[in-house]
Amino acid sequence: DAGVIQSPRHEVTEMGQEVTLRCKPISGHNSLFWYRQTMMRGLELLIYFNNNVPIDDSGMPEDRFSAKMPNASFSTLKIQPSEPRDSAVYFCASSLYPSSSTDTQYFGPGTRLTVL
Amino acid sequence: KQEVTQIPAALSVPEGENLVLNCSFTDSAIYNLQWFRQDPGKGLTSLLLIQSSQREQTSGRLNASLDKSSGRSTLYIAASQPGDSATYLCAKGRNYGQNFVFGPGTRLSVLP
Numbered sequence: 001d002a003g004v005i006q007s008p009r010h011e012v013t014e015m016g017q018e019v020t021l022r023c024k025p026i027s028g029h030n031s032l033f034w035y036r037q038t039m040m041r042g043l044e045l046l047i048y049f050n051n052n053v054p055i056d057d058s059g060m061p062e063d064r065f066s067a068k069m070p071n072a073s074f075s076t077l078k079i080q081p082s083e084p085r086d087s088a089v090y091f092c093a094s095s096l097y098p099s100s101s102t103d104t105q106y107f108g109p110g111t112r113l114t115v116l
Numbered sequence: 117k118q119e120v121t122q123i124p125a126a127l128s129v130p131e132g133e134n135l136v137l138n139c140s141f142t143d144s145a146i147y148n149l150q151w152f153r154q155d156p157g158k159g160l161t162s163l164l165l166i167q168s169s170q171r172e173q174t175s176g177r178l179n180a181s182l183d184k185s186s187g188r189s190t191l192y193i194a195a196s197q198p199g200d201s202a203t204y205l206c207a208k209g210r211n212y213g214q215n216f217v218f219g220p221g222t223r224l225s226v227l228p
Binding site: 044107 | 148158159162215216221
């Protein structure tokens with residue numbers, strides 16, 4: 001398997017623009033997670049889905065952020081409008097659901113977002 | 117207060133040394149505890165996962181322990197190698213394995 005695939009790998013945009021990050025989970029995995037990593041705050045869970053349904057979006061920082069999972073093989077994280085403080089590395093991860101206590105999450109390579 | 121903390125924040129050791137990374141967490145309601153490795157510019161890779169009913173897990177030169185009563189986990193790396201240089205993050209599973217809270221990580225440098 002190719003693992004979790006994220007695109008783009010790097011994104012540079014100007015403040016106020018819309019940004020869309022994409023993720024393809026590992027085939028057969030039914031849970032998908034979006035994380036944000038910054039030096040100041042470390043790795044934070046933004047939202048996760050089970051069977052394409054959002055389960056916990058309490059980590060989404062504000063209404064400018066939205067995430068969708070239209071099918072089992074694709075998810076998007078959208079920021080509109082983007083702000084410089086959104087600059088971070090955004091990771092997507094997937095895992096098998098329903099999971100056991102031994103299940104782990106598999107991370108993609110991340111998208112490095114820079115908002116000027 | 118941070119839910120998961122790690123010390124030290126950074127560590128530099130000569131090749132061949134045995135070393136211990138520490139992870140502390142609040143709230144003993146833990147589902148599992150996992151150690152990840154992150155290489156620069158890369159995603160996270162799971163190293164070891166300890167279920168709440170277990171006390172330790174081993175994989176090769178790595179050994180992770182879990183003490184729920186004290187809210188601590190340690191990652192022991194034996195005979196360190198330059199290839200072990202990376203950031204190591206611990207993560208506490210808060211419920212049915214779905215929701216992890218990550219520590220800030222320990223940045224390890226193993227010098228040849």
